[in-house]
Amino acid sequence: MSGATATDSTGGSALTPPPGAETPVRHPDAPEPGTPLGSHYEQCFGCGEAQSHGLHLEARAGEGVGVTAEFTVRPAHQGAPGLAHGGVLVSALDETLGSVQWLLRTIAVTGRLETEFVRPVPVGTTLHLRAHCTGVSGRKIYSSAEGRIGSPDGPVAVRARAVFVEVQLEHFTKNGRPEEIKAALDNPDQHKVVRAFEVNP
């Protein structure tokens, strides 16, 4: 196996901001550091409070264009006996990285996500995650994240780098299953979330 970095069609590193990328700027109306960001959708597997088997990840605004989050591994999240499933850990990283958009006030979806699994994560562990934006290039938002076991200074269990791609609200309304889209559009709380991302529903 080679340890080569993923490359894009131009041969550059797909997860590193390209030359000329802008330094990310925290939106002036972004929540103060320490503010809980809440859920962007109650049925979200990552952060939704109504999703019984979900991660129930709780993210807060951090300093700069960064966030912190916690997620406690439950029995429903196992892969091997007593250990978190790798895909669940990727979901926690994806959700944390996605939460960075609250600080930029843009809506973006994951285009590419690379994860390094450093240590196994036992059931019952609280994973302390942090993520920050590393650059913006057109619609592409580059970010990185890590998750530590037990405390913000605990041993590193997972690391990730990602590129998100900015989208309009139509990305969801055109592609999502109609019944869930209708329920979301009928929910006043969902409108508040969309406003927090500064997008007209």
Ligand SMILES: CCCCCCCCCCCCCCCC(=O)SCCNC(=O)CCNC(=O)[C@H](O)C(C)(C)COP(=O)(O)OP(=O)(O)OC[C@H]1O[C@@H](n2cnc3c(N)ncnc32)[C@H](O)[C@@H]1OP(=O)(O)O
């Ligand atoms: C009523 C309801 C309200 C709901 C309110 C919800 C609000 C808040 C929701 C947040 C939700 C977050 C949840 C967690 C984060 C997920 O998990 S998101 C789910 C997983 N991701 C997806 O499903 C994305 C699926 N992929 C796609 O839809 C499309 O491929 C994409 C990513 C939108 C790109 O398509 P496109 O817009 O046609 O992009 P395109 O114009 O070709 O390219 C634009 C640029 O992006 C680059 N690019 C395109 N694709 C990629 C890629 N895969 N990798 C890297 N670069 C790419 C291109 O190279 C291009 O770069 P430049 O040439 O400009 O330098």
